[in-house]
Amino acid sequence: MxxxxxxxxxxxxxxxxxxxxxxxxxxxxxxxxxxxxxxxxxxxxxxxxxxxxxxxxxxxxxxxxxxxxxxxxxxxxxxxxxxxxxxxxxxxxxxxxxxxxxxxxxxxxxxxxxxxxxxxxxxxxxxxIMSLIHQCKLSPKWAYGLLAGIRLIPLFQSELNQLKMAHKVRGYKEKNGWKMFLSYAVPMFTQGIRKSERIAIAMEARGLSRAKNRTYYRTTKxxxxxxxxxxxxxxxxxxxxxxxx
Amino acid sequence: MTWKMKEIVLAVVLSVICGVIYLGWSTLWIPISAVIGPVGAGFMFGIWVIASPIVAYIIRKPGAAFVAEVTAAAVELFTGSHFGLAALLVGIFQGIGSETAFAIFRYKRYNLFTLMLSGALAAVFGMIYNLLAKGFGYYSTEVLLTTLGIHIISGMILGGWLAKVVVDTLAKTGVLEQYAIMKEKRKKEDANGHVSGL
Known part of the structure; x- marks a missing residue:
């Protein structure tokens, strides 16, 4: 946006x-x-x-x-x-x-x-998202999780391109539509899950998961x-x- | 039941991936629906409700299905699509439908049956939105019922069943060891082990 x-x-x-x-x-x-x-x-x-x-x-x-x-x-x-x-x-x-x-x-x-x-x-x-925290009382844990997830959208797009190129360079062709779907979906999802775990640990380490009474750099009124x-x-x-x- | 940070991020990330799939699916849908009509193209509906069963099946917490569908729908809003606000409303309706399926069984049963039920109920609630907003009530009753039937079947297969296949495949890769789906599986296996040990 x-x-x-x-x-x-x-x-x-x-x-x-x-x-x-x-x-x-x-x-x-x-x-x-x-x-x-x-x-x-x-x-x-x-x-x-x-x-x-x-x-x-x-x-x-x-x-x-x-x-x-x-x-x-x-x-x-x-x-x-x-x-x-x-x-x-x-x-x-x-x-x-x-x-x-x-x-x-x-x-x-x-x-x-x-x-x-x-x-x-x-x-x-x-x-x-900040206004969702301040006006709609969304828990900051969810709000920051949401922001982190949205940040990944362009990353997933480039990852999909990478997958396509990797298939091409190795001469991998799949006629079966179902197998082709899985050959894209499974790596995308597993990478996504691994990434989400790392992000969550990093966010916890920086205290982004803690209580509601925290301070904010940006506030909306x-x-x-x-x-x-x-x-x-x-x-x-x-x-x-x-x-x- | 409080959500752990990693469960929140996992739910959001999976929903975002589903949301990206939804966007791609929409571009596929327009040419197909132009050729065979919106009623026939209804068989493609199921993919649009897959986020809920995937996330609920992995995380197994109240609210997981609803949050997943709304977030996946909101991806359209976040990427700046014009359909953003309308998609958000659809997502809320479908999310309530999916959530109902797991709530009926008090969030205790996560098997093929509840996953398919969640796909079917998402189709029913999606149809309520269609009646309210898209004027489906103005169609003749036969057209309406046929569309609803196709959506329900599609929701059960492309939503519920496909979600189970995808998640079970993911579980085999070992990335889900830390989440409720594998924890419960291990607990069950432990219990069985003790029984046979006696």
Missing amino acids: KVNHSFLATINPSCKLFSHVLVMLLLMVITDVKVTFLIWFLAVLIGLFLGGWTISYLLKRLCPFFGIFILIFWMMAAFGKGQETIWQWAWFHVTQESINHGLTIAFRMLAFVTYGLLFTSTTDLTVF VALKDGGYLVSILAIVIVMIIIFR
Whole structure:
């Protein structure tokens, strides 16, 4: 997760996560096309005005999802339930209701993606984990374990490449898909387990596993603007639901 | 029951590996589902719930299955994927499903049956999310039930059974000697040894 320098990047990550998840939960119970569209549009506006997005960034990031948007819409429209038939051919059965449902679900997916992007594009990973300790009372043992594990993601990717090259250089070819799967999975997992054991011992030796009342280099707090963000985003969404229902 | 540091890091690392596998699996899934449709591509579902049975089978502690699935799902969030937040929600639902399977047996039984049950229940809870968020309720009942059936079978085989095969293979390499899975095995063998010794 890379951060830009926008207003949204200064919002407390836990608070931001909580507000976005709440909006997503609200989206799950909304079955109206117009309201769903507006809530998605709200995310776009937040991104442009508070999240530091540019129009070209937005288009580049969201473009691939318009394909999925059409796919979801089509699946729901052609295979969904409904009475008022508009068009029927072979097993496709498009109805007034299924078109409505298709648009709702497709916009909901788009909104989920946009709120997700709003979070990941403005949140620093370390600050997020720190805020989980301070605001969500996650035990530091778990938080540091999590950070150590996340650090390994690029390492695993390079290890996978190394495995591939080692197979190639030794002329190892496996036709059997099942054996090939194990020939990659077993070394990956065993290396991962060995590494995790060493990391855990190193972390214990440095006192990272100890009690909760420790001090931190970085602390995160909830300020007025964090609460303000949560309340205003929820208020706008609820007003939209009430007006356009 | 408190978690030791090495168990925490092991759970996180295994979940992260599973999360990376999930990401790769997703890129495989899109072309296949475009060709044979999302209902048929449901047979690939099981891999997405494999983290829970793997971690729970090794660590054998309450909460292991839930934490594993949520962490594996969160890998997408951590790598900055757009689907991050949605994946996190799916992970929470599937994690609750997996955890239920082990909780029913009070975290005492870890065999092929409970592992497959955890895959199946993860599929059921995943379907609850699909109903709530992806509007699966708008599909006709037959489509819905077929999808659920395919997901459950896939969860049992690609989730539960495959997890057992992978972990048993790992146990043979000797890297798991320090964890609950091998400790319990040794205890059982000791007990049997004493009985035969009498």
